[in-house]
Amino acid sequence: MKSFGKIAVTLVSILTVSSLTISPAYADGGEWVSAGADATFYENSKVVQITGGDFEASITVSGIRDANISEQDRYVNFELWEDDSTNEDDYVGSCEVELKSDLGFGHSDCIWRDIDKFVDGENGKAEFYLKRDSMLNYPASGVYYSGHDAEAPTDSQEMVVGDNYGEVVGYYIKDEKGFEKVQNPEQSGSVELGNGSPNHTVVEIDDPERAPACPGGWEYNASKTKYAFSKITYGKVGYNYGHKTMKFASTITTTKTQGTEFSSQVEVGGQIKAVAYEVGAKITSGGKISNSVTVSKSDTMEVYIDPGYKGWADYGSMRESWKGELYYLTDRCKKTKEKYLNVYLPRRDAYVFKDKKL
Amino acid sequence: MRYPIRYIYVVFSLVILCGCYNDELNKVQIKDSNEKKQSNDVISVKEFEVNDAPFKQSKTPEEAVIHQVKYKLSNKKVVQAKKKNVLYSVTYGNQGVTAVKVPSCTVTDYFLFSTDPDNDRKEKRYWAINGVLDVTIGEMEKDSKGLALPFKEFVSGKFSIDDNDKKVIWAIANEKHVITIGKFPIPPLDHKLNGKPQLQFPLENFSPKDPKRDSILNMGKHYLFLGTKGNPILYYREGDSLIWISGNVSEKELKKLAASLPKVSSSSFPFSKE
Numbered sequence: 001m002k003s004f005g006k007i008a009v010t011l012v013s014i015l016t017v018s019s020l021t022i023s024p025a026y027a028d029g030g031e032w033v034s035a036g037a038d039a040t041f042y043e044n045s046k047v048v049q050i051t052g053g054d055f056e057a058s059i060t061v062s063g064i065r066d067a068n069i070s071e072q073d074r075y076v077n078f079e080l081w082e083d084d085s086t087n088e089d090d091y092v093g094s095c096e097v098e099l100k101s102d103l104g105f106g107h108s109d110c111i112w113r114d115i116d117k118f119v120d121g122e123n124g125k126a127e128f129y130l131k132r133d134s135m136l137n138y139p140a141s142g143v144y145y146s147g148h149d150a151e152a153p154t155d156s157q158e159m160v161v162g163d164n165y166g167e168v169v170g171y172y173i174k175d176e177k178g179f180e181k182v183q184n185p186e187q188s189g190s191v192e193l194g195n196g197s198p199n200h201t202v203v204e205i206d207d208p209e210r211a212p213a214c215p216g217g218w219e220y221n222a223s224k225t226k227y228a229f230s231k232i233t234y235g236k237v238g239y240n241y242g243h244k245t246m247k248f249a250s251t252i253t254t255t256k257t258q259g260t261e262f263s264s265q266v267e268v269g270g271q272i273k274a275v276a277y278e279v280g281a282k283i284t285s286g287g288k289i290s291n292s293v294t295v296s297k298s299d300t301m302e303v304y305i306d307p308g309y310k311g312w313a314d315y316g317s318m319r320e321s322w323k324g325e326l327y328y329l330t331d332r333c334k335k336t337k338e339k340y341l342n343v344y345l346p347r348r349d350a351y352v353f354k355d356k357k358l
Numbered sequence: 359m360r361y362p363i364r365y366i367y368v369v370f371s372l373v374i375l376c377g378c379y380n381d382e383l384n385k386v387q388i389k390d391s392n393e394k395k396q397s398n399d400v401i402s403v404k405e406f407e408v409n410d411a412p413f414k415q416s417k418t419p420e421e422a423v424i425h426q427v428k429y430k431l432s433n434k435k436v437v438q439a440k441k442k443n444v445l446y447s448v449t450y451g452n453q454g455v456t457a458v459k460v461p462s463c464t465v466t467d468y469f470l471f472s473t474d475p476d477n478d479r480k481e482k483r484y485w486a487i488n489g490v491l492d493v494t495i496g497e498m499e500k501d502s503k504g505l506a507l508p509f510k511e512f513v514s515g516k517f518s519i520d521d522n523d524k525k526v527i528w529a530i531a532n533e534k535h536v537i538t539i540g541k542f543p544i545p546p547l548d549h550k551l552n553g554k555p556q557l558q559f560p561l562e563n564f565s566p567k568d569p570k571r572d573s574i575l576n577m578g579k580h581y582l583f584l585g586t587k588g589n590p591i592l593y594y595r596e597g598d599s600l601i602w603i604s605g606n607v608s609e610k611e612l613k614k615l616a617a618s619l620p621k622v623s624s625s626s627f628p629f630s631k632e
Contacts, residue, residue, distance in 0.1 A: 236403060236406065236492055237406075238405070238406055238407075238408070238490060239405065239407035239408065241407060241408060242408045242409060242486060242487065243410060244488055246408060246487060247472075247488065247489040248489070248492070249489075249491045249492065249515065249517045250492045251492060251493050251514075251515035300491075300515045302517070
């Protein structure tokens with residue numbers, strides 16, 4: 001049990017988060033220290049520096065205006081990444097916050113243990129930040145701690161609902177032949193790329209004597225930043241307190257779809273076409289960009305659960321993330337009306353198997 | 359939430375968050391195209407837990423699934439199946455398959471358990487769970503793909519008991535009934551014996567035994583007897599496979615279903631069509 005010291009730090013952090021400063025490290029029974037706080041973030045949290053041990057993010061998500069949120073929007077997923085200035089950032093793990101429709105918000109205390117391997121650089125610290133990986137942009141806040149978790153799982157046989165983080169033991173994505181196991185979604189060659197950019201060379205030409213160099217029109221010049229698993233529905237969780245490895249197959253008996261729909265910032269017409277062309281998505285008759293993935297009934301996948309573990313399969317889609325600039329290119333090749341745009345696009349059915357030591 | 363003080367934290371956070379809410383909602387969003395709302399009255403299975411149980415409570419597959427398994431429901435209640443919740447059990451040799459309807463749920467949920475006697479225990483015939491197939495009755499399929507089912511809409515699931523896909527069960531269920539079709543490998547017939555009983559077969563048997571069982575499991579002949587729960591068990595040999603069917607349905611319905619099964623070598627088995 002963490003002591004009152006940490007609770008005090010939580011309150012102090014909350015009262016100071018509006019200035020977005022990192023609270024000074026404050027020991028709590030020798031086990032936890034505060035590592036900072038975010039008053040509000042939408043996509044990425046601030047970066048906090050950790051020396052090792054365990055890391056805890058205490059995340060709150062507001063969903064007050066959507067009390068009747070749909071089942072698949074109920075779970076807001078956050079990924080923990082290590083910010084690496086010299087190489088690509090390292091993925092650490094994920095955590096979910098369940099929005100409680102009766103309360104209008106959700107909260108989770110997520111702990112990642114033994115994060116020493118992410119400590120790097122001259123400062124001997126790991127730089128962590130949270131990245132939202134969910135469909136809706138509800139505002140989130142976070143309070144962060146480093147230290148040692150005194151509440152590590154024991155052999156207790158109490159079943160805890162909502163304790164849903166675990167180690168990923170297998171990614172499976174679906175293609176024409178069925179489900180195929182991949183090492184991890186980012187290294188998979190099975191997920192097809194988008195159609196690519198028109199690849200215009202943008203040069204500004206102000207000399208009216210010269211002929212127009214560009215056809216003119218909207219362009220979205222973007223690159224795909226990563227694949228990520230996006231959950232559509234939970235599988236049941238099996239706890240194995242016995243002494244025998246157990247195979248568990250869960251059957252999906254509902255059809256749930258995860259799709260895209262742009263609600264603002266992208267106008268119907270040229271802007272939509274430019275974005276759809278770049279990311280390889282369709283345009284619906286309503287003038288909206290569209291791509292959807294359906295997890296359908298009678299899909300069954302099997303997962304092994306070793307003694308002393310719990311295991312489950314989450315069902316969802318592999319989702320692409322595109323980041324880039326949307327702009328209007330004049331017939332004289334001048335970029336105007338520029339704005340940056342992030343696009344998240346579901347691509348394939350996917351299952352992720354997870355397990356966790358009890 | 360593990361600490362009461364976290365509630366205070368949440369309240370503070372919400373005050374801060376709400377102020378930022380309106381401005382940011384107009385960002386690019388991805389919305390769920392399926393906006394079904396769940397009723398608070400829905401009670402379903404969220405988790406299940408398998409434990410060891412005393413030997414005297416695990417002497418049969420049925421006892422094992424009653425005493426070794428707990429179910430945690432969406433209303434936080436933890437329940438265990440009782441005898442009346444065990445729909446039937448089919449045991450062939452050292453392989454048990456037991457169908458359970460989880461009690462106290464408003465969403466019908468069947469669990470089929472694979473059990474075998476434990477080699478690691480000193481006690482003989484301690485049945486332990488080594489596989490679980492969960493079949494929840496949700497959105498139903500209507501196309502039976504050539505299978506003569508006693509109901510029009512159903513949910514189906516497949517479970518490979520072994521790793522090489524030789525010992526497989528299929529479950530086909532609706533709100534009231536669940537039918538299990540099993541495919542187990544068996545030794546081939548020795549044709550040199552010209553119909554005489556062969557020593558190598560039967561190596562195994564159903565438990566309880568089929569009282570009218572022939573000494574040879576002849577090709578093409580269907581056998582039928584009743585299991586411990588009064589459930590009909592129909593079985594036959596096809597090549598090197600034993601096909602058995604059981605369920606909480608009538609003998610007549612089971613025979614009709616068996617007659618509609620394709621050859622076991624069919625890639626779509628037990629369905630006639632993909």
